[in-house]
Amino acid sequence: MPWYNQGMAQHETEPFGITYDRLRLDRNVRRILGRHRIDSVLELPAGGAKAMPSIYSLPFGKQGCDVHLFNPEEQGLEVWRRLGWEDRITVHRGDPKATGLADDRFDLVWNFVTVGFDPEFPQIIDEMARVSGQYVLTVHCNGFNLGYPWHRFLHKALRLHWNHGETAYFFPRKVRSAYRAAGLEPVGFGLFDMPPWPDPPGFRDVRLHMTGGDDVEALDWSAPIEKIYASGTIPRGLRVLSRVEELPIPNLVRFPFSHLFYVLGRKR
Numbered sequence: 001m002p003w004y005n006q007g008m009a010q011h012e013t014e015p016f017g018i019t020y021d022r023l024r025l026d027r028n029v030r031r032i033l034g035r036h037r038i039d040s041v042l043e044l045p046a047g048g049a050k051a052m053p054s055i056y057s058l059p060f061g062k063q064g065c066d067v068h069l070f071n072p073e074e075q076g077l078e079v080w081r082r083l084g085w086e087d088r089i090t091v092h093r094g095d096p097k098a099t100g101l102a103d104d105r106f107d108l109v110w111n112f113v114t115v116g117f118d119p120e121f122p123q124i125i126d127e128m129a130r131v132s133g134q135y136v137l138t139v140h141c142n143g144f145n146l147g148y149p150w151h152r153f154l155h156k157a158l159r160l161h162w163n164h165g166e167t168a169y170f171f172p173r174k175v176r177s178a179y180r181a182a183g184l185e186p187v188g189f190g191l192f193d194m195p196p197w198p199d200p201p202g203f204r205d206v207r208l209h210m211t212g213g214d215d216v217e218a219l220d221w222s223a224p225i226e227k228i229y230a231s232g233t234i235p236r237g238l239r240v241l242s243r244v245e246e247l248p249i250p251n252l253v254r255f256p257f258s259h260l261f262y263v264l265g266r267k268r
Contacts, residue, residue, distance in 0.1 A: 013222040015204065017195065018051050020238055021260065022058075022225040024192045024245065025112065025139070028262060029059035032188070036135060038107040041065045044128055045096045046072040049113040050208060052221035055079050056112040058229060061088040068092060068106065070099065073218075079226050097123045104133035113260075116140040117165025122178050129182040129267060136184055136265045142191065143170030144255040147198025151205075158206060172261055179265040188264030191254040194245045199259045 032038070046054040046069035054069055054076025061067045061080065068090045069077075080086050094100055097120060109132040115124045116138065128136045141164065142148070148170065155162050168174045176186045228234055234242075 011220045011222070012208075014051050014224060016237070019224045019228070020195060020241060021051075021193050022056075022223075023228070023234065023238055023242060024194075024260075025056065026059040026062070027242070028190055028192055030063065031190075032137070032264065033060075033063055033065075035188075036108075038135065039066060040068070040106045040108070042068040042070060042092075042101075042106040042109045042131065044070040044099070044109055044111055044124070044131075045114065046070055046076065047114040048073070048076070048221075049117075050205070052076055052079070052223040055223060055225070057089075057110075058083075058085075058225070061085045062229065064088070066090075070094070070096060075221060079223065083226065083229055097127050099127060099131060101131045103130055105131050107133060108135045108137060110137035110139075112139045113141060116169040116175070117163070119166055121166060121169055122181060125178050125182045125184075129184050129265075132267060134267060136179070136182075136267075137188075137262060138175065139260055139262045140172075140175060141165075141170050141199070142255070142258050142261050143167060145199045145259055146256045147259075151199065154206065160206070160210070172263060175263045179263060182265075183268050184265030185268055186263055187266045189261065191251060191258035191261045192245070193259040194249075194254055194257045195241055195259075196244075196257070198257075 041057060041060045043057045046057065048054065048056075052075060054072035057067045057069060058079070065088070067088050070092045071094070072091055077091070080089055092099065092101065109128040111128070115121055118124060125136070125138075151164075152162075154160070169178070172189060179186050
Protein backbone atom coordinates (compact mmCIF):
# COMPACT_ATOMS: atom_id res chain seq x y z
CA MET A 1 0.00 0.00 0.00
CA PRO A 2 1.40 3.47 -0.92
CA TRP A 3 2.55 5.71 1.92
CA TYR A 4 -0.24 8.23 1.32
CA ASN A 5 -2.84 5.57 2.17
CA GLN A 6 -1.17 4.50 5.41
CA GLY A 7 -2.78 6.89 7.88
CA MET A 8 -0.83 10.01 6.87
CA ALA A 9 -2.46 12.20 4.25
CA GLN A 10 -0.20 13.71 1.60
CA HIS A 11 0.05 17.49 2.02
CA GLU A 12 -0.65 19.80 -0.92
CA THR A 13 -0.63 23.57 -1.10
CA GLU A 14 -2.91 25.03 -3.73
CA PRO A 15 -0.72 26.62 -6.43
CA PHE A 16 -0.85 30.12 -7.85
CA GLY A 17 -3.33 29.13 -10.57
CA ILE A 18 -5.94 27.78 -8.15
CA THR A 19 -5.65 30.88 -5.98
CA TYR A 20 -6.29 32.91 -9.13
CA ASP A 21 -9.35 30.70 -9.87
CA ARG A 22 -10.71 31.52 -6.44
CA LEU A 23 -10.14 35.26 -6.79
CA ARG A 24 -11.87 35.35 -10.16
CA LEU A 25 -14.75 33.34 -8.72
CA ASP A 26 -14.98 35.96 -5.95
CA ARG A 27 -15.22 38.72 -8.59
CA ASN A 28 -18.02 36.90 -10.43
CA VAL A 29 -19.90 36.24 -7.19
CA ARG A 30 -19.83 39.95 -6.40
CA ARG A 31 -21.13 40.73 -9.90
CA ILE A 32 -23.98 38.24 -9.58
CA LEU A 33 -24.95 39.45 -6.11
CA GLY A 34 -24.92 43.02 -7.42
CA ARG A 35 -27.42 42.14 -10.15
CA HIS A 36 -29.73 39.74 -8.32
CA ARG A 37 -31.37 39.67 -4.90
CA ILE A 38 -29.70 36.66 -3.26
CA ASP A 39 -29.54 36.17 0.50
CA SER A 40 -29.49 32.38 1.04
CA VAL A 41 -27.09 30.11 -0.84
CA LEU A 42 -26.70 26.32 -0.98
CA GLU A 43 -23.52 24.76 -2.39
CA LEU A 44 -24.56 21.32 -3.63
CA PRO A 45 -22.36 19.40 -3.09
CA ALA A 46 -19.57 21.34 -1.35
CA GLY A 47 -16.64 19.40 -2.79
CA GLY A 48 -13.36 20.37 -4.41
CA ALA A 49 -11.76 20.09 -7.85
CA LYS A 50 -8.12 19.11 -7.31
CA ALA A 51 -8.18 21.63 -4.48
CA MET A 52 -9.27 22.04 -0.87
CA PRO A 53 -12.96 21.12 -0.68
CA SER A 54 -15.82 23.08 0.88
CA ILE A 55 -14.41 26.61 0.59
CA TYR A 56 -15.74 27.66 -2.83
CA SER A 57 -18.63 29.43 -1.08
CA LEU A 58 -16.29 31.69 0.89
CA PRO A 59 -17.06 34.62 -1.48
CA PHE A 60 -20.75 34.32 -0.60
CA GLY A 61 -19.94 34.19 3.11
CA LYS A 62 -17.66 37.20 2.73
CA GLN A 63 -20.60 39.16 1.30
CA GLY A 64 -22.81 38.22 4.25
CA CYS A 65 -24.99 35.56 2.63
CA ASP A 66 -26.61 32.78 4.65
CA VAL A 67 -24.47 29.89 3.30
CA HIS A 68 -25.48 26.22 3.41
CA LEU A 69 -22.94 23.51 2.55
CA PHE A 70 -24.03 20.04 1.45
CA ASN A 71 -21.63 17.21 2.38
CA PRO A 72 -18.69 19.47 3.26
CA GLU A 73 -15.28 18.14 4.32
CA GLU A 74 -13.91 18.91 7.78
CA GLN A 75 -10.71 20.54 6.53
CA GLY A 76 -12.78 23.06 4.58
CA LEU A 77 -14.99 23.76 7.58
CA GLU A 78 -11.84 24.52 9.59
CA VAL A 79 -11.05 27.37 7.19
CA TRP A 80 -14.48 28.91 7.82
CA ARG A 81 -13.81 28.62 11.57
CA ARG A 82 -10.35 30.16 11.38
CA LEU A 83 -11.73 33.11 9.42
CA GLY A 84 -14.38 33.58 12.09
CA TRP A 85 -17.21 32.94 9.61
CA GLU A 86 -18.57 29.74 11.15
CA ASP A 87 -21.81 31.46 12.13
CA ARG A 88 -22.49 32.14 8.44
CA ILE A 89 -22.76 28.45 7.46
CA THR A 90 -25.17 25.57 7.97
CA VAL A 91 -24.17 21.99 7.16
CA HIS A 92 -26.43 19.42 5.46
CA ARG A 93 -25.63 15.81 4.59
CA GLY A 94 -27.22 13.17 2.41
CA ASP A 95 -27.71 12.20 -1.24
CA PRO A 96 -27.13 15.17 -3.61
CA LYS A 97 -29.81 13.77 -5.94
CA ALA A 98 -32.37 13.47 -3.13
CA THR A 99 -31.42 15.98 -0.46
CA GLY A 100 -34.64 15.89 1.53
CA LEU A 101 -34.55 19.69 1.70
CA ALA A 102 -37.74 21.70 1.21
CA ASP A 103 -38.87 22.95 -2.20
CA ASP A 104 -37.86 26.51 -3.10
CA ARG A 105 -35.81 26.87 0.09
CA PHE A 106 -32.80 28.86 -1.18
CA ASP A 107 -32.37 31.96 -3.31
CA LEU A 108 -29.43 30.35 -5.11
CA VAL A 109 -28.25 26.74 -5.40
CA TRP A 110 -24.83 26.40 -6.97
CA ASN A 111 -21.78 24.21 -7.58
CA PHE A 112 -18.19 24.71 -8.67
CA VAL A 113 -17.14 22.17 -11.35
CA THR A 114 -17.86 18.92 -9.51
CA VAL A 115 -21.45 18.32 -10.67
CA GLY A 116 -20.22 18.62 -14.25
CA PHE A 117 -18.00 15.60 -13.54
CA ASP A 118 -20.99 13.50 -12.49
CA PRO A 119 -22.62 11.25 -15.12
CA GLU A 120 -25.91 11.96 -13.34
CA PHE A 121 -25.59 15.70 -13.91
CA PRO A 122 -29.20 16.08 -15.20
CA GLN A 123 -30.61 14.43 -12.05
CA ILE A 124 -28.53 16.68 -9.80
CA ILE A 125 -29.62 19.77 -11.75
CA ASP A 126 -33.23 18.65 -11.25
CA GLU A 127 -32.64 18.55 -7.49
CA MET A 128 -30.83 21.89 -7.52
CA ALA A 129 -33.79 23.42 -9.35
CA ARG A 130 -36.29 21.88 -6.93
CA VAL A 131 -34.72 23.30 -3.77
CA SER A 132 -33.99 26.68 -5.35
CA GLY A 133 -36.62 29.38 -5.13
CA GLN A 134 -34.96 31.54 -7.77
CA TYR A 135 -31.57 30.73 -9.27
CA VAL A 136 -29.18 27.88 -10.07
CA LEU A 137 -25.52 28.49 -10.91
CA THR A 138 -22.94 25.96 -12.08
CA VAL A 139 -19.29 26.51 -12.96
CA HIS A 140 -17.66 24.20 -15.52
CA CYS A 141 -14.30 23.47 -17.09
CA ASN A 142 -14.12 25.09 -20.52
CA GLY A 143 -13.74 22.51 -23.28
CA PHE A 144 -12.74 25.23 -25.78
CA ASN A 145 -9.63 26.02 -23.73
CA LEU A 146 -6.38 25.39 -25.61
CA GLY A 147 -5.15 23.05 -22.87
CA TYR A 148 -8.11 20.66 -23.02
CA PRO A 149 -6.95 18.50 -26.00
CA TRP A 150 -3.48 18.20 -24.45
CA HIS A 151 -5.03 17.14 -21.16
CA ARG A 152 -7.00 14.38 -22.88
CA PHE A 153 -3.87 13.27 -24.73
CA LEU A 154 -1.81 13.04 -21.53
CA HIS A 155 -4.41 10.85 -19.87
CA LYS A 156 -4.41 8.45 -22.82
CA ALA A 157 -0.64 8.47 -23.31
CA LEU A 158 0.07 7.81 -19.62
CA ARG A 159 -2.91 5.48 -19.20
CA LEU A 160 -4.38 7.62 -16.47
CA HIS A 161 -8.03 7.15 -15.60
CA TRP A 162 -10.08 10.10 -16.87
CA ASN A 163 -11.67 11.46 -13.71
CA HIS A 164 -12.65 14.89 -14.99
CA GLY A 165 -16.23 13.97 -15.69
CA GLU A 166 -18.70 14.06 -18.51
CA THR A 167 -16.89 16.08 -21.16
CA ALA A 168 -20.20 17.04 -22.80
CA TYR A 169 -20.69 19.45 -19.89
CA PHE A 170 -17.42 21.19 -20.72
CA PHE A 171 -19.43 23.05 -23.38
CA PRO A 172 -22.03 25.77 -22.67
CA ARG A 173 -24.67 24.56 -25.14
CA LYS A 174 -24.99 21.18 -23.40
CA VAL A 175 -25.20 22.82 -19.96
CA ARG A 176 -27.91 25.21 -21.10
CA SER A 177 -29.85 22.27 -22.55
CA ALA A 178 -29.74 20.48 -19.17
CA TYR A 179 -30.93 23.65 -17.47
CA ARG A 180 -33.94 23.97 -19.77
CA ALA A 181 -34.83 20.32 -19.25
CA ALA A 182 -34.88 21.01 -15.50
CA GLY A 183 -37.23 23.97 -15.87
CA LEU A 184 -34.53 26.64 -15.70
CA GLU A 185 -34.13 29.51 -18.11
CA PRO A 186 -30.45 30.48 -18.67
CA VAL A 187 -30.16 34.18 -17.84
CA GLY A 188 -26.43 34.60 -17.29
CA PHE A 189 -23.16 33.36 -18.77
CA GLY A 190 -19.54 34.23 -18.17
CA LEU A 191 -16.06 33.07 -19.11
CA PHE A 192 -13.42 33.58 -16.43
CA ASP A 193 -10.04 32.51 -15.10
CA MET A 194 -8.09 33.66 -18.14
CA PRO A 195 -4.36 33.68 -17.34
CA PRO A 196 -1.91 33.71 -20.28
CA TRP A 197 -1.38 29.94 -20.16
CA PRO A 198 -3.66 27.02 -21.06
CA ASP A 199 -5.45 24.91 -18.47
CA PRO A 200 -2.31 23.28 -17.05
CA PRO A 201 -2.25 19.47 -17.26
CA GLY A 202 1.44 19.38 -16.48
CA PHE A 203 3.70 17.89 -13.83
CA ARG A 204 1.46 18.70 -10.87
CA ASP A 205 -1.63 17.27 -12.55
CA VAL A 206 0.06 14.02 -13.48
CA ARG A 207 1.61 13.68 -10.02
CA LEU A 208 -1.75 14.16 -8.32
CA HIS A 209 -3.31 11.54 -10.54
CA MET A 210 -0.56 9.06 -9.78
CA THR A 211 -0.50 9.67 -6.03
CA GLY A 212 -4.00 10.79 -5.18
CA GLY A 213 -6.00 8.69 -7.61
CA ASP A 214 -9.64 9.71 -7.86
CA ASP A 215 -9.73 11.22 -4.38
CA VAL A 216 -7.20 14.05 -4.50
CA GLU A 217 -9.63 16.29 -2.58
CA ALA A 218 -9.07 14.01 0.45
CA LEU A 219 -5.42 15.11 0.65
CA ASP A 220 -4.30 17.47 3.40
CA TRP A 221 -4.68 20.85 1.70
CA SER A 222 -3.49 24.36 2.43
CA ALA A 223 -5.25 27.19 0.58
CA PRO A 224 -3.50 30.57 0.20
CA ILE A 225 -6.91 32.19 -0.37
CA GLU A 226 -7.45 31.86 3.41
CA LYS A 227 -4.54 34.22 4.09
CA ILE A 228 -5.79 36.63 1.43
CA TYR A 229 -9.25 36.79 3.00
CA ALA A 230 -7.80 37.07 6.50
CA SER A 231 -5.41 39.91 5.59
CA GLY A 232 -7.42 41.63 2.87
CA THR A 233 -4.23 41.81 0.79
CA ILE A 234 -3.96 40.29 -2.71
CA PRO A 235 -0.44 39.55 -4.04
CA ARG A 236 0.65 41.90 -6.81
CA GLY A 237 0.93 39.21 -9.52
CA LEU A 238 -2.67 38.15 -8.96
CA ARG A 239 -3.83 41.77 -9.05
CA VAL A 240 -2.07 42.33 -12.38
CA LEU A 241 -3.65 39.23 -13.96
CA SER A 242 -7.06 40.32 -12.72
CA ARG A 243 -6.67 43.78 -14.25
CA VAL A 244 -5.87 42.22 -17.61
CA GLU A 245 -8.88 39.92 -17.39
CA GLU A 246 -11.13 42.89 -16.59
CA LEU A 247 -10.32 44.49 -19.95
CA PRO A 248 -13.16 44.50 -22.55
CA ILE A 249 -11.96 41.34 -24.32
CA PRO A 250 -14.52 39.71 -26.67
CA ASN A 251 -15.70 36.17 -25.91
CA LEU A 252 -14.19 34.95 -29.19
CA VAL A 253 -10.78 35.62 -27.61
CA ARG A 254 -11.80 34.57 -24.10
CA PHE A 255 -12.98 31.11 -25.13
CA PRO A 256 -9.55 29.58 -25.97
CA PHE A 257 -7.85 31.08 -22.90
CA SER A 258 -10.48 30.90 -20.15
CA HIS A 259 -10.26 27.83 -17.93
CA LEU A 260 -13.84 28.12 -16.65
CA PHE A 261 -17.32 29.29 -17.52
CA TYR A 262 -20.54 29.64 -15.57
CA VAL A 263 -24.20 29.41 -16.45
CA LEU A 264 -26.82 31.11 -14.28
CA GLY A 265 -30.41 29.87 -14.60
CA ARG A 266 -33.68 31.24 -13.24
CA LYS A 267 -36.67 29.07 -12.41
CA ARG A 268 -39.51 29.50 -14.85
